[in-house]
Amino acid sequence: MVEDTAPRARRWLARVFPRTPDFYVRLNAQCDLAVAATETLVAYMQDGNEEAAKRVITLEKQGDALKAENMTTLHRAFATPIDREDVYRSIATIDEVLNYAKATVQEMRVLKLKPDEHTRAMADLMHRGACALQRGYACLAHDPLAAERHADAARKTERTTEKIYRRALGELFDVDHYQATLTPEQRRSAASLAVLTGELDASETSAISSAVGFVLEILKRREVYRHMSNGADRVVRAGEVLHDIVAKIA
Incomplete structure (x- = not known):
């Protein structure tokens, strides 16, 4: 009986010439998760929906698992379709977008902040x-020049985000704007500070409570605004990596 040598030959060839992992597909999968997470972040920014917050966190965890899987595949890969360092940078920078989506939700929950027009716009x-x-x-695989246009579009979102961030800061430090837009919850929080000013008359107590509430609001909202501005920087970084890849292969 003649032994079939084909399977053995295929195994030998696989060892000598291992299959190149399809990192295009793997990076696309990471992008899909980033899109899903940021889309859910936008939904959260409509009304602070807790289910949307939980969904963002779940998607980020899935992103972490996929990032780890892609990194392991990269470390074991004999060859890559694009520069190995660029694959690494792509995996890392796409994941950072997911991380910032999750961290934004977590900060707002910890600080007990409700979404506003600025957080909605930046999301x-x-x-x-x-x-x-x-x-x-x-x-990227079949039309690198088109990929370059999309990389530019991703980077441009940061410029608009910075404009919103600066406008938000301007309003945040405007006492008149703060007082005109106080929510019932913010008024209750300010009123609760009266216990610290019991020796003062009613007008002084009200003024101090309002001032303290204003300062706390500034500190909390500035923290979130700045964080979301940094999130836009991560989108830019991912876009720059994509731009670098196109420059090498186009």
């Missing part, structure tokens, strides 16, 4: 940037 821009990255990586 929407983060989502647009993630969508641009998704489109860019999706066409």
